[in-house]
Amino acid sequence: MTHKPLVLSGMQPTNTLHLGNYLGALKNWVRLQEQMPCLFCVVDMHALTQESGYAKPADLARATREVTAAYIAAGVDPARTPIFNQSRVPEHGELAWIFNCVARLGWMDRMTQFKEKAGKDKERASVGLYTYPVLMAADILVYKATHVPVGEDQKQHLELARDIAAKFNNDFAVPDFFPQPEPVITGTATRVMSLRDGAKKMSKTDASDNSRINLTDDADAIAGKIKRAKTDPLPLPASKDELKDRPEAENLLNIYAALADQDRDGVIAQFAGQQFSGFKTALADLTVAKLAPITAEMRRLLADPAEIDRILRSGADRARAIAVPIMDEVKKTVGFVT
Ligand code: TRP
Numbered sequence: 001m002t003h004k005p006l007v008l009s010g011m012q013p014t015n016t017l018h019l020g021n022y023l024g025a026l027k028n029w030v031r032l033q034e035q036m037p038c039l040f041c042v043v044d045m046h047a048l049t050q051e052s053g054y055a056k057p058a059d060l061a062r063a064t065r066e067v068t069a070a071y072i073a074a075g076v077d078p079a080r081t082p083i084f085n086q087s088r089v090p091e092h093g094e095l096a097w098i099f100n101c102v103a104r105l106g107w108m109d110r111m112t113q114f115k116e117k118a119g120k121d122k123e124r125a126s127v128g129l130y131t132y133p134v135l136m137a138a139d140i141l142v143y144k145a146t147h148v149p150v151g152e153d154q155k156q157h158l159e160l161a162r163d164i165a166a167k168f169n170n171d172f173a174v175p176d177f178f179p180q181p182e183p184v185i186t187g188t189a190t191r192v193m194s195l196r197d198g199a200k201k202m203s204k205t206d207a208s209d210n211s212r213i214n215l216t217d218d219a220d221a222i223a224g225k226i227k228r229a230k231t232d233p234l235p236l237p238a239s240k241d242e243l244k245d246r247p248e249a250e251n252l253l254n255i256y257a258a259l260a261d262q263d264r265d266g267v268i269a270q271f272a273g274q275q276f277s278g279f280k281t282a283l284a285d286l287t288v289a290k291l292a293p294i295t296a297e298m299r300r301l302l303a304d305p306a307e308i309d310r311i312l313r314s315g316a317d318r319a320r321a322i323a324v325p326i327m328d329e330v331k332k333t334v335g336f337v338t
Contacts, residue, residue, distance in 0.1 A: 003179035007032050008145035010041035010086065013063035014052045017070045019213040019287070020192035020202035022294070023258045028149055030075035032184070039143060039319055040076055042067045042085045042312075045092065046136070049129040065308045066298070070215055072311070073297035084315030086139065091323040095138035096131070098334060102168050103134050103160070112156060137161035141178050142323045149184040152191075153201075158183045172333050192255060195229040198247025213287065215295060222291065223284040226252075231276045238272035240265065249276075256283050259290045 009029060011021065032038055044064050047053030053060045064085050071083050086092050108114070111133055118125035136157050140148055141164070148158055158181060165178035194200040194211040202212045210225050217225070230248045237243050243250045253271075256279075257264040271279050301308060331338050 003144055003146050003176075005036045005147060006143060006145045007036050007038040007147045007149065007184070008041065008140050008143055008181075009038075009149045010043040010046075010139060011067055012043050012047045012050065012053070013060060013067045013085075014047050014050050015063065015204040017067065017215045018192075018202055018204060019215070019255065019291070021070070021204075022074060022215060022291075023192050023255065024151055025149065026071065026074035026076070027258070028184070029071070032147075032149060033076060033081050036147065038076075038081045039145065039322075040071055040081060040083050041139060041319075042071075042083070043136075043139065044085045044087050046086070046132060049126060049132050054126075064312075065302065065305055068308050068312060069298045069301040070294075072301060073215075073294045078311045078315060082315035082318040084312050084319050088312065088316035089142075089319050089323055091142050091320065091327045092135065092138050094327060095142045095330060096135040098330065099134045099138050099141075099164050099168075100131055102164050102171070103137075107160060107163060108133070110156075111160070113153065133157040133160045134164070137164045140181050141165055142326060143319070144179055144326060145181055146179045147184050148181050152185065155183055155185070174333055177329075177333070192258075193247065193251040195225055195251075197230065198249075198251045213291070215291065215298060217291075217295070219288045219292065222288050226280050226284040226287060229280065231280075236271045236274050236276065236279055237268060240268060243268075252276075252279070252283060256286060259286050 007029075009025070011017070011025065029038065029040060042064050044053075044060060047060055047063070053063070068083055068085075072078055076083060108130060114125070114130055114132070117129060133156075136154075137160060140161050148161075150158060162180045165180060169175055169177050192202045194202050194206060195213070196206075196208055196211040200206070200211075204212070206212060210228055213222055213225055229252060231252070232246055232248060234246070234249075236253075237246065237249060243253070253264060253267055256262075257267045260267065271282075328338065
């Protein structure tokens, strides 16, 4: 049996979003929305596993609305694609519990992101952080979603979701009940690195604000950060091969190509042999031109939080219309009296 194509993805409402979130994820979501039905979720339950979300109720609510505004400002159309916060669809949590009983400790112990995030003092990490990938599997499978756009760092979590789906189908003798969700890995061209260190991903948790371009930065801030971006003393390369071992040059060229919707070879040819100063001016102008309408739209949306809440409520209603019948079947399948 083949499952109907359905895309699901989500972002955590933690801190503010940046250019990496836009070029690496949101821009791709907007494109996917043209190709398949999609659901985009703001994973507020996952945010409770992070210091920036836990025991900070006002920050969590603000960040949830901000991320919602970013989805819409980037081009996700809430009339077509449900946008909702995870906690509003209780079926995510219900399925996560059942999946906690499907997943094995041995599988969970292999999760590299938990090891990174828990750090040395594992005993003090929350149980929620440990079982985070199980909730993520539930986010996807509660809709029987088939395609999941995620970054490289989430690939292992998606493999876990596939393992959970297969084990559930097998253990409860319901072949093909859950699909095997496939990653939609976004191309390397949109992997945005830190402006201070071309070997590190642009990240909302980096201590230096100069390392990232936030979706809330104004034109001056954007231009300043790009001028200060780390480079090397050579002029811009004339070919792809000359980019080897020049991660900062590569990152800036990738950003340019992604923002301009050009292929990278064309951008390399355009700036070949030039100094960084001129290229940086062009890149700053392009970044401002592309981000300004998005930040303006975010600001407009955030000025009316009641409208954002209406969008989230309507998105959740439509998401539940898909999740509830699937959860009913799951409950019957495992033997819950319903
Ligand atoms: N773990 C994902 C991240 O940090 C966020 C996430 C939660 C997610 N649930 C999801 C992504 C379901 C895709 C599908 O990026």
